[in-house]
Amino acid sequence: MGGQGNLVSGRVLAEAAVLAGYRPVIGETFGASRRGGTVFTHVRIGIDEVGPLIPAGAASLILGLEPMESLRAAISFASKITTIVLSTSPVQTLQSLSGQTKYPPVSDVLEAVSALCPATYPVELSGALRQTSGRLVLNSFVLGAAAALDSLPMSSSQIRESVANLMLPKDSNLAAFDNGFKDLEQRKLRGTKV
Amino acid sequence: MADSGSSVIMSGNEAIARGALEAGISFCTSYPGTPSTEITETLMKSIGQLNLYAEWSTNEKVALEAAAGASWAGVPAICPMKSLGLNVAADFLLNVNLSGTGKGGLVIVVCDDPQGHSSSNEQDSRFYSKAAMLPMLEPASAQQAMEVMHTALDISRRFEIPVVVRSTTRLSHSRGLVTIGDITKRAKAATRALPKGLYNVPQPYVKHRELLAKLMLIAAEFEKSPLNTYDYPKDMKHLVISSGICGLYAKEALALADTKDIGLLRLTTTHPLPQHLITGAISKAKRVLFVEETDPFIEDETRALAADLTRTSSPQFIGKRTGTIPAWGEMNVDIVLHALRDAALVRGPGMLQSNQTAIGKAEKLLIPRPLTFCAGCTHRNVYWALRKIRKRLSDRLVVAGDIGCYSMGVFYDEAMQTMQAMGSGIGTACGLGQLKRFGFDCRVVAVAGDSTFFHACMPALVNAKHKSADITFLILDNATTAMTGFQTHPGSTSQEEGHRKVSIRSLVEAVEPDFLAVGDATDVVSMTDLIHSTLAKQGLKVLILNSVCRLEEERHDVVPGGRAPVAINSSLCRGESCRICAAQYGCPAIGWDYEEGRPVISDELCVRCGSCIDACPHDAIIRR
CATH class of the missing domain: 3.40.50.970 (Thiamin diphosphate (ThDP)-binding fold, Pyr/PP domains)
Incomplete structure (x- = not known):
């Protein structure tokens, strides 16, 4: 949710895919997105001409910038072939803020996500990053974490280059990217997912 | 470039x-x-x-x-x-x-x-x-x-x-x-x-x-246009006809279904249709599936064309008319795959099998993320005022609405009750404002934004004056086309070179309504009183409510730091027993601290407009 960051993350992956010699297609749903609704960006990386929408259960990788929205995406697009990297930091809805609905415990959401697809990697902005930049660099952090996995056909340096080209301010976004990358690398070594 | x-x-x-x-x-x-x-x-x-x-x-x-x-x-x-x-x-x-x-x-x-x-x-x-x-x-x-x-x-x-x-x-x-x-x-x-x-x-x-x-x-x-493509196997059994982006959905679905005997006709020139190309293709197929958005446009045209085919060469048509593909909503690869299977063009599912039990469980956890006014949006204040006035009038108030950010008034306790075309708020009010003679006892309010006013409200405003419609027209003037991304319009504050500003106020004055006033949508109390007292008057009343788009402010680097921060005074806050600020006024910057049982203002989201101060009946929201 929340619009612009989501769209830019999609563009980062697409530009990186071009660097790697592919013909990406990005599907964006915005319009009313500015007003707090859900935003999904579909990125399809290949050589053939395809439509912008990923079929049900056919996502190779889901990048979740918010747990509830990651679950929403996973319900539609995840299956056993999917890897999910998701931020564990919830953004309340207006109704959950006001107590009309209750945002479920994040641990329940993570459990539901990993039941839909076993390769689930929850990530969290580390203390320093969270303090200095808040959610502003979350996109780069999640992209960094994703770059450490082998779900994408682009190299991590191609994705990093694309972050440098598109994400502002450049320095803090590259720091967040590197941080996310290291975070996931270490967990891969330890073999921990959820 | x-x-x-x-x-x-x-x-x-x-x-x-x-x-x-x-x-x-x-x-x-x-x-x-x-x-x-x-x-x-x-x-x-x-x-x-x-x-x-x-x-x-x-x-x-x-x-x-x-x-x-x-x-x-x-x-x-x-x-x-x-x-x-x-x-x-x-x-x-x-x-x-x-x-x-x-x-x-x-x-x-x-x-x-x-x-x-x-x-x-x-x-x-x-x-x-x-x-x-x-x-x-x-x-x-x-x-x-x-x-x-x-x-x-x-x-x-x-x-x-x-x-x-x-x-x-x-x-x-x-x-x-x-x-x-x-x-x-x-x-x-x-x-x-x-x-x-x-x-x-x-x-x-x-x-x-x-x-x-x-x-x-x-x-x-x-x-003969190369914009249309027709790919078919030598021994084609069936055919899919599509247009626009649906052609890509169809192509992908056929690839996933791994079929060898279905042809694909992707049309780009959809009016007038290439009749010979179509009749040539359909006469070789047993079944023809149509994949298009949103109505059965090509499907119906093709069915009409097929009336000229001999009985033996006319295929069976499948699409929205047969209910195989929904005649509403957006198309995608999955819908095409389902249709291919339901119409027995292919056998297998062709799609990835998801874990239905896990999906069922997961869906129970989902909470909706409805659209909402931005933090500090003055449109919220206008509807807050209208909700209060509706109570004061014992529900005898109708609010007819229009197209723009303020359309979200329909999600705000239905403070705005109708929404159709551009300008329809005041248009429908012209009718509602004539119904007293039939026993209609509600005050009638029409709402429109500034860009919408220029777009489509002026003929209805003239009609309302000419016919003495008993209505109140609220113009929510934030001086930009906010919904679509801040395009300038004749009333915008800053104009491009060579463009001259047109004043909404002067236009309204020229119509000579029975009452005209300018209000301040950032001031909830005075605006509520202004609207309430205006509603008591007879005839055509127009209120121009000076409004602020906080996103537009942000674009022009108006720093919220220039205003003092807003906070909760816990000694006055009634907490769970009240919840008016969080549950009813409902600004994204007002959160709820479940442990303390108190509202909390998010400094990250708050634009320090202070409108919520007036929404609290216990004076518990204050400027720090």
């Missing part, structure tokens, strides 16, 4: 704009509307480099008329709009089709919104091409979107009629690699000699006959 021959990632809308520039279009008139807005925005970026004219017109009808004016004088023109905009422009469209557009050329780009992601309906505007008897192209990808602009302008110039390019949200708002070409320098193309006979009277039927003759010639060209 990137070099000719290079590949650039572009949205469908950017590609349409690029194609327009490469084709030689130099005049653009448009009214913003999702998903079409970025076409004109992209063109506006080239104004500095090229002799190009582009404007945000007051509405789509004016835009189309202006574009026709340019085309008559020999200047190639484009008029992009969203689906609903074509309804506004339709009166002119169904006349200029007969009169003709002269030598310049006129391309109308209409962006439909299947599913209604950002629209109040999901109309299929292709029927306008049929009604107006105009050629139409439906590109499938960003690359094709760029390319069809050449074809469209070429046909328009040669036949001197408008050509419609139809996009949909998924094309307009998708991005793909586009290999671009050259943009040529604009010549001073305008000619003094306008075409003869730019009117249809006294014999419109003659013009009609001439238009139909042009359409016959265009149909013959479309039969």
Whole structure:
């Protein structure tokens, strides 16, 4: 949710895919997105001409910038072939803020996500990053974490280059990217997912 | 600007704009509307480099008329709009089709919104091409979107009629690699000699006959158009016919279904349809599946064509008419796969099997994320005031609404109760305000924004004055077209060079309503009193409510730090027993601390407008 960051993350992956010699297609749903609704960006990386929408259960990788929205995406697009990297930091809805609905415990959401697809990697902005930049660099952090996995056909340096080209301010976004990358690398070594 | 021959990632809308520039279009008139807005925005970026004219017109009808004016004088023109905009422009469209557009050329780009992601309906505007008897192209990808602009302008110039390019949200708002070409320098193309006979009277039927003759010639060209592709196996059993982006869904579904005996006809020239191409293809198929958005347009046309086929060569048609594919909502690969299986064109599911038990469990956890006013949006204040007044009037209040950010008033305890077309708030109020004689005992309020006021409210306002409608018209004036991304309009505070401001107040004064006042939408208390006291008066009352778009403020670097922060005074807050600020007033910046049982102001989201201070009946929200 929340619009612009989501769209830019999609563009980062697409530009990186071009660097790697592919013909990406990005599907964006915005319009009313500015007003707090859900935003999904579909990125399809290949050589053939395809439509912008990923079929049900056919996502190779889901990048979740918010747990509830990651679950929403996973319900539609995840299956056993999917890897999910998701931020564990919830953004309340207006109704959950006001107590009309209750945002479920994040641990329940993570459990539901990993039941839909076993390769689930929850990530969290580390203390320093969270303090200095808040959610502003979350996109780069999640992209960094994703770059450490082998779900994408682009190299991590191609994705990093694309972050440098598109994400502002450049320095803090590259720091967040590197941080996310290291975070996931270490967990891969330890073999921990959820 | 990137070099000719290079590949650039572009949205469908950017590609349409690029194609327009490469084709030689130099005049653009448009009214913003999702998903079409970025076409004109992209063109506006080239104004500095090229002799190009582009404007945000007051509405789509004016835009189309202006574009026709340019085309008559020999200047190639484009008029992009969203689906609903074509309804506004339709009166002119169904006349200029007969009169003709002269030598310049006129391309109308209409962006439909299947599913209604950002629209109040999901109309299929292709029927306008049929009604107006105009050629139409439906590109499938960003690359094709760029390319069809050449074809469209070429046909328009040669036949001197408008050509419609139809996009949909998924094309307009998708991005793909586009290999671009050259943009040529604009010549001073305008000619003094306008075409003869730019009117249809006294014999419109003659013009009609001439238009139909042009359409016959265009149909013959479309039969051979390389924009349509037909791929079929040697021993084809069945056929899929699609158009626009649905062609890509169909292609992918057929690949996933791993079938070898189904052909695919992807149409781009969908009006007039290439009849011979279609009848040739369907006569070889046992079953034909139609994949299109949103209505059964090609399906119905093909069914009509098939009436001429002999019984033995007529296939079984499957699509929206048979209920195999829903006749509502957006298309996707999964729907096509299901339809292929349900119509027994293929056997297997062809799709990935998801874990249904896990999905069922997960769905129970989901909570909705409804649209809402931004933090500090003054539209919330207006509806908050109306909710209070509705209580004071024991529910005897009707609020008729309009199109814009303030449309979200329907989600705000239905503070705004109706929402149809641009200008319909005051239009319907004109009727509601005449019902006292039939026993209707509600006060009637119409709401509209500033851009919408210019677009479509003025005729209804004049009507309300002329007929003494007993209504109150609230103009929520934040001086920008906020919903679509801050395009300027005649009332905007800052105007582009050469544009002159038109005052809403002066226009309203000229109508001489029974009462006119200007209110401040940032001041909840005074505004509530103003609206309430105005409602008690008789006749036509107009309130111009000075409003603030916080996103627009942010764009102009208005720092919330300039205002003192807002906070909760816990000693006065009644917590769980009250919850008015969080549950009823409902600003995204007001959260709930479940442990403390108290509201909490998010410094990250709060714009420090302080409007919530007045929403709290216990004076527990304060400036620090």
